[in-house]
Amino acid sequence: MAKPALIDPIFTTPPTSQEGILAWLKTFVEEIMRAFRNHKHTFPQVISGDLRVNNYVTANKPAAADAPYAIIFVSDGAAGAKFQGSDGTNWLPLG
Numbered sequence: 001m002a003k004p005a006l007i008d009p010i011f012t013t014p015p016t017s018q019e020g021i022l023a024w025l026k027t028f029v030e031e032i033m034r035a036f037r038n039h040k041h042t043f044p045q046v047i048s049g050d051l052r053v054n055n056y057v058t059a060n061k062p063a064a065a066d067a068p069y070a071i072i073f074v075s076d077g078a079a080g081a082k083f084q085g086s087d088g089t090n091w092l093p094l095g
Contacts, residue, residue: 021085064091
């Protein structure tokens with residue numbers, strides 16, 4: 001019996017807000033977890049361990065268009081803007 005394939009999330013337009021990026025990320029993680037469950041893998045209730053993102057200074061961070069849906073850490077970012085997410089056009093502060 002063939003195992004079901006992971007369905008790619010389809011967006012007619014990329015998210016343009018912090019809420020949109022977070023909603024996309026939630027959907028992405030849920031789809032990954034569903035795919036693993038369908039393939040008989042299990043996840044603990046809380047995924048433990050470190051989540052590592054790339055670290056940049058403002059002058060050297062990539063263009064948002066080159067990293068759609070990415071999350072980065074900006075070490076010299078203003079308070080509340082150290083974690084940023086790309087909507088494909090701009091880097092948005094994630095709080």
